[in-house]
Amino acid sequence: NAGVTQTPKFQVLKTGQSMTLQCAQDMNHNSMYWYRQDPGMGLRLIYYSASEGTTDKGEVPNGYNVSRLNKREFSLRLESAAPSQTSVYFCASSASTGISGYTFGSGTRLTVV
Amino acid sequence: GESVGLHLPTLSVQEGDNSIINCAYSNSASDYFIWYKQESGKGPQFIIDIRSNMDKRQGQRVTVLLNKTVKHLSLQIAATQPGDSAVYFCAETLGNTDKLIFGTGTRLQVFP
Numbered sequence: 001n002a003g004v005t006q007t008p009k010f011q012v013l014k015t016g017q018s019m020t021l022q023c024a025q026d027m028n029h030n031s032m033y034w035y036r037q038d039p040g041m042g043l044r045l046i047y048y049s050a051s052e053g054t055t056d057k058g059e060v061p062n063g064y065n066v067s068r069l070n071k072r073e074f075s076l077r078l079e080s081a082a083p084s085q086t087s088v089y090f091c092a093s094s095a096s097t098g099i100s101g102y103t104f105g106s107g108t109r110l111t112v113v
Numbered sequence: 114g115e116s117v118g119l120h121l122p123t124l125s126v127q128e129g130d131n132s133i134i135n136c137a138y139s140n141s142a143s144d145y146f147i148w149y150k151q152e153s154g155k156g157p158q159f160i161i162d163i164r165s166n167m168d169k170r171q172g173q174r175v176t177v178l179l180n181k182t183v184k185h186l187s188l189q190i191a192a193t194q195p196g197d198s199a200v201y202f203c204a205e206t207l208g209n210t211d212k213l214i215f216g217t218g219t220r221l222q223v224f225p
Contacts, residue, residue, distance in 0.1 A: 004156075033212075042202055042215035043157070058212070090156050101147045102213065104156030 003027070006091050006105035013081040013112045021076040021108050023091030031094045032074035033058075033102065034066060036087040043090060049074055081112045125222045132190040134219045136203035139184060143205040147213065148177060148188045152199045160188070160201075190221075198223045 004025045030051050035043040045058030049068040065077045088109050092102040126132045144165040149157035163170045163177045170177050176189040186203050200220050204213040
């Protein structure tokens with residue numbers, strides 16, 4: 001099925017551990033995004049990539065790094081996880097600038113203990 | 114700074130009634146608005162969008178109204194069904210950017 005695929009779906013980390021969240025889309029979209037969603041809150045943009053080879057910071061980039069590996073894949077890395085990074089992470093993609101909605105993945109639920 | 118917010122955190126409606134979910138935005142430069150539906154354990158799903166040069170747009174059972182004078186956006190759902198139970202987010206984009214700014218969400222509960 002066409003869409004945005006995120007892995008893993010669930011993850012528990014100890015404080016200080018590192019991990020990479022994977023995201024891939026098969027819709028030939030140019031733009032990709034990483035959001036986090038905390039309980040009772042909306043989605044906040046961490047990083048985005050307007051096109052292959054470019055990445056930019058969003059609202060809450062601290063503690064994260066990203067890689068736009070190719071047009072399909074956009075990964076999010078936590079180098080040293082902190083409890084404040086416990087959240088649900090969503091990857092999304094969009095076809096072109098400012099004229100279409102996003103397609104979201106199903107999310108990764110991350111707990112940092 | 115710019116923000117998108119919602120008036121009601123929870124809305125309870127009876128099955129078959131119409132639902133109205135409201136959203137206020139603060140950036141008059143926003144030119145594109147979107148409503149998303151998020152069911153438990155899932156990512157947000159696109160419902161309907163509207164450009165700033167319009168004041169109304171209709172979809173299947175849903176209507177979005179935009180009042181730029183008071184910077185207000187609403188989502189109307191006709192004949193609300195149990196499957197409509199979810200959290201609804203409004204979001205806006207600025208100019209020619211792809212970045213979406215999301216509101217905090219309204220939970221819609223549909224009871225028999």
